[in-house]
Amino acid sequence: MDTLFSQLSTLGSSVILLFGITLLWRKSLRAYTDAFRWQSAALTVMFLIIGYFGNDPELYVVAVFLFILKVLILPRYLERMEQRFGDQRESQPYVNIVTSLMLSGLLVLLAYVVTRPLVLVSDLPTRGGLPLAMGLIFVGLFVVITRKKALTQIVGFLVMENGIALLAVLGTFGIPIIVELGVFLDVLMGFLVMQVFVYHIHSTFESIDVDQMNKLKH
Amino acid sequence: MTGYLLEFSQALLALLLAPMLAGFVRWVKARLQNRRGAPIWQPYFELAKLFGKDVVMSNNASWLFRVAPYIVFASALAVTFLIPLIAAPLPFDNIGDLLVVVYLLLLGTFFLALAGLDTGTAFGGMGSSREMTVAAIAEPTIALSIFSLALGAGSTNLSHIVVATLTNPGVALSPGHLLAFAAIFIVSLAETGRLPVDNPSTHLELTMIHEAMILEYSGRYLALIEWASWLKLTIFFALLANLFVPWGLATALTPAALAIAVVTLILKLAILGVVVAVVETRIAKLRLFRVPELLGMSFVLALLAVTSSFLLK
């Protein structure tokens, strides 16, 4: 039972990480949105799996919220913005695609190194996925840093949030539900603010390229 | 003695199946595109036709041009002796492990690229340079992904890997295996010149990779090269099928087991053939600049495969 659980959780984490790495390969906002939606769906399944094997019904509740927020609402908003601004393409990120991919490989290696103490300390069957979750956090951070479009940066941020949720559920079978719900609320609000800003950026700069923002220096 | 017999019959089987596999993929593709399609044994007729024709050669061609087809064919054929097609372990296991397999395949690619350059035509040179671009990323990816399997099994010997998976079936679902499978699948498409990297049925020289290198070949040379490339397709499919889903492979040399092994091999090849045909129908060819990105992706997959099988041991 435990081997099946641990295999499923590691497998699920790899799939979730792969959706994160897909971002680095793809260019169009639509592909970003799709990758995020599928990743969130996989994350929902992960919560269900851990809720079932870990005997924790609270996780089912969290999974429902997760599904509504990250599979239904946020991608819908992203799609609406895509329709509004046209399909934005990340045609020239600060780091080109091949290098990004190679670096993401290194980032995952780094995540393995960093999370080594966690894996050694823990005796949960899900511990195998911890490095992958940390890797996803790093990959999300990398997307935020290296992409130029405001919208793709937002998706990078959301992916990073997914990584954190995955880390939490793998490492602890879920943080206390009240905190979890608060986090969802924050993600939603943060997203809405960013979305408002994307509209502002678009109307002020007539583009959502953030490298146009270079007015403020000294 | 039976072992040697097995080896030779395995190689012979691969030789015979290869054209049929190519024909099968073409046929499925045709059906998916609402065409009737040529019968699946069409490649055999092509081979017979080509072997029957005279060779026309450029005046500038050197001995390299003449030798290359034999080397390409021989290296592909040699690989069929070394990989577990219908049975494991094999008597030739000690001759070569996965490194030998990878570099035999690279040897063929290398000579083909040389031959493409040899005649000094524009398209040949273009094809060679493109092929080398692809191979430079594809080869380490294959090596890495098979390494990730080797790490799990504790040996670089292909048969050992297969047997290890057979005795411990849970491994087949581990992330290391799945990532390596995805990596090798992408690389197989690149190495065997399929979409989205190269279009095997293209007639447009500017987009060619593999076809551009062999534009100058004709007659029996072309036959050998075509046969070798079909063989390569078979080899990659067989590696994909048997390394990751080894069930059905004969572990004892009984006639019944061998018969089952042959049938399952054909079945697995057919399934992969259908998958490739569907993929080729669904997607368009990538722009050449995007190809290194795709291969980079598969390299990362392979790297992750190695990482996870190394660190999760």
Added chain:
Amino acid sequence: MTFFLLIFPPLLAALIATLVRPYRAFVGWIGAWLSLISLGAALTIAAQVVNGQTPLWGFKIEYLNLEDVLRADSLSALIMVCVAGVASLALFLSPGLGRQQITNPHWGELAYAPNQLRRYHVFINLFIAAMLMAVSANNVGVMWITIEATTVFSAFIIPLKLNRASIEASWKYILICSVGIALAFVGTVLGYFDFVTLSGRAENALNWTVLLATAPTLHPEVMRLAFVFLLIGYGTKAGIAPMHTWKPDAYGESPAPLTALMASSLFAVAMYALLRWKAVADATLGAGYTDSLFIALGLLSLTIAAFSVVLATDYKRMFAYSSIEHTGLMCLGFALGPLGTFAALLHLVNHTAAKSLMFFLVDNIEHKYRSPLIERTRGLLKTMPWTGAIFAFGLMTLIGLPPGGIFITEFALFRAGFALHHPWLMGAALALLAVVFVSFINHLNKMLYGVPAADDINMERPVEKFSWRLALLLIPVALLVTLGLTLPAPLATLINQSVAILSKP
């Protein structure tokens, strides 16, 4: 109950501001007067804490275990009073309280439209509520949520005027801070993970008191990793270098009361979160690990800030760099044992007063001169004698001249450093402070004296008259002078107790 009085008034004010549309001046006034209730509650809590009580509040219904969710010890009380105090000041000085801001034709480009004022009054009150909640939360998860919420609320009002600069600043602010604060959550999760691995799941495991009690048994290697994430995360929010890059932009572009709140209160809240975790990490690891991280980042902040101040051409950004400098100083202080911690906490109080004062004054100056550039701001003493004088006092306090309180705290801080035998570190810090000192005096000279170009100034009222707004600013001035001359007994008790909390053996 006191907690209720602390957090509810700003929420009520935000609600009123939401309901009344279009914006009317009385909404702002209600918010301002309500904030005094918060301040009173904060002072009550502080008084309780000084008398040795620890106010607690919480409930439990079935699954929802929120026991002891709010708690105030002396450290919370200290920051709480700082936050509530600056909040009151900021709300009384907010735009839209009087009529002149909207109608004055000469201030056309600086005035705010009613919808902007409404947005401002909704979100600034929410922002204040979130900060007060963060310092009274016992649960580190709740603390994280509210601190993240401060980012969201403040981001709404940084660009009250939509233009390229303000949008750029707020986009950088929200992106950098959201990402940073997300990393702090990784740290929180790792801390919880460690707890769960040791003692199984518990609903109240994220309560700081519980965490601290189990801290000595937690795994050092995990805590080390967790603390790095927390330091990066809350450090981003506090503006510790190298995560400080949003600070000059955001401070330069926000409306003045918000800048004052961000520079003093928000910074204090982020530092507070960091200190809470530092206490836990120290209990697990011993103080050496976190101290060396604090020293490294503190010194880096000082260095970057010192040289940026030299190059500053914009006085708002100059004060942002000064904030980074003081952040660095406080980081050093917190790493220098009980003496240093005492100095740093007192410094925090002084800095809160001084920095909020400066940003309000800067707003006055900008209204008059319509330019944030130092070179276009000449003859301050002539055109604005009151503002100019207070400005000079505040700036000299900031760079550590007596009689301002910062002189005392910097002195205490360096004494703590030398007592712990860090002569080189202290020498470097002193040298950097000297750089700041000289360039600040230089900038101040340029601004105070000289002849203002006639077309630069709003000529409607050539010489500034004393008004109640300026009178309000004398409160922080008085506070700074008092703290420079003496240390009131309740404050001393409060800080001493906080030091005891932070430097448990």
